[in-house]
Amino acid sequence: xxxxxxxxxxxxxxxxxxxxxxxxxxxxxxxxxxxxxxxxxxxxxxxxxxxxxxxxxxxxxxxxxxxxxxxxxxxxxxxxxxxxxxxxxxxxxxxxxxxxxxxxxxxxxxxxxxxxxxxxxxxxxxxxxxxxxxxxxxxxxxxxxxxxxxxxxxxxxxxxxxxxxxxxxxxxxxxxxxxxxxxxxxxxxxxxxxxxx
Numbered sequence: 001x002x003x004x005x006x007x008x009x010x011x012x013x014x015x016x017x018x019x020x021x022x023x024x025x026x027x028x029x030x031x032x033x034x035x036x037x038x039x040x041x042x043x044x045x046x047x048x049x050x051x052x053x054x055x056x057x058x059x060x061x062x063x064x065x066x067x068x069x070x071x072x073x074x075x076x077x078x079x080x081x082x083x084x085x086x087x088x089x090x091x092x093x094x095x096x097x098x099x100x101x102x103x104x105x106x107x108x109x110x111x112x113x114x115x116x117x118x119x120x121x122x123x124x125x126x127x128x129x130x131x132x133x134x135x136x137x138x139x140x141x142x143x144x145x146x147x148x149x150x151x152x153x154x155x156x157x158x159x160x161x162x163x164x165x166x167x168x169x170x171x172x173x174x175x176x177x178x179x180x181x182x183x184x185x186x187x188x189x190x191x192x193x194x195x196x197x
Contacts, residue, residue, distance in 0.1 A: 010048045010068045013078070017042055033085060040085045042078075050074075052081045052183065064183035066159040067111070073161050080180035094188050098130055101195045103152045105135045110157035113140035115182075119157070122187050123194075134194075148172055153197050155190065158182050173197050 017023060017031050024032040033040040038061075043051040048069065054062035062084045068074050106123070108116035116138035124136035139147055141160050148154060148170045156164045158179040167174050175197065181189050 009071060009074070010044065010050075013050070013068060013074065014044050017078070033082075035085045038085050040081060042081070050077075052077065054081070054085055054183075062183045064158060064179055065115075066179075070162040073158070077158060077179045080178065080183060083180060084184055094186075094192065096126065096130055096188050097192050097195065098132070099195050101134075101197070103134060103194055103197055105151045105153075106137070106194055107144075107147065107151040107154045108136070108138045108157065109141055109144050109154060109160060110138075111141055111159050113138055113143075115159075116140070116155075116157055119155075119182075119185075119187075119190075122185070123191060126187055126191055153194055155194070 014029075014031075018025055020033070022033055022035070024034070026032055029044045029046070031042045033042075038054050038056045040052070040054045040062075043053075045051055045065075048067050049065060050068060051065040052062070053060060053064075062081065064077060064081070066074065066077055106120075108120045108123075110116035120136045120138035124134075127134045127136065137151075141163060144154070144167065148167060149172060151172055154167065154172055154174045156174060156176045158177060161176045164174055164176050175193060177190060180186075
């Protein structure tokens with residue numbers, strides 16, 4: 001997308017979020033929302049980068065960052081943020097449903113490899129706990145073409161969902177992680193998706 005279009009989208013989302021009646025506007029780049037015991041913050045960091053965070057009782061319970069590059073995907077990210085902010089039991093985690101699977105190697109991909117590395121590490125720990133021998137790795141988007149064919153399943157973090165169609169014809173199943181599950185670190189749900197893939 002052209003840079004001026006992305007800048008216009010960033011401005012649109014910023015002004016839209018500021019127009020919400022419950023929005024506090026502490027600065028030109030930060031908007032804060034309070035809902036019961038939770039405080040949600042939207043930071044517009046420049047270069048079309050947005051960071052969404054929710055804190056409950058001084059504990060970070062939701063975190064997501066992304067580039068404003070696709071209006072549908074970005075709208076979904078903001079919806080997940082507000083859904084989590086308003087939900088009573090947002091931290092409830094589902095049980096892992098152990099099933100036979102042909103998936104032996106899973107890859108997580110994000111823009112820089114940092115958040116996907118965290119997800120890969122945590123999910124590999126969960127697989128070890130349930131005695132499943134599944135390899136879980138991570139990479140960054142620019143490296144994905146070099147390694148994708150080594151895996152049975154590739155999970156795309158929300159910040160790179162706009163690129164998922166580019167990788168649908170590699171003979172590897174690709175799945176986008178919903179921003180709600182990614183932002184709230186819902187590892188069990190992602191594992192259940194992997195085991196049923």
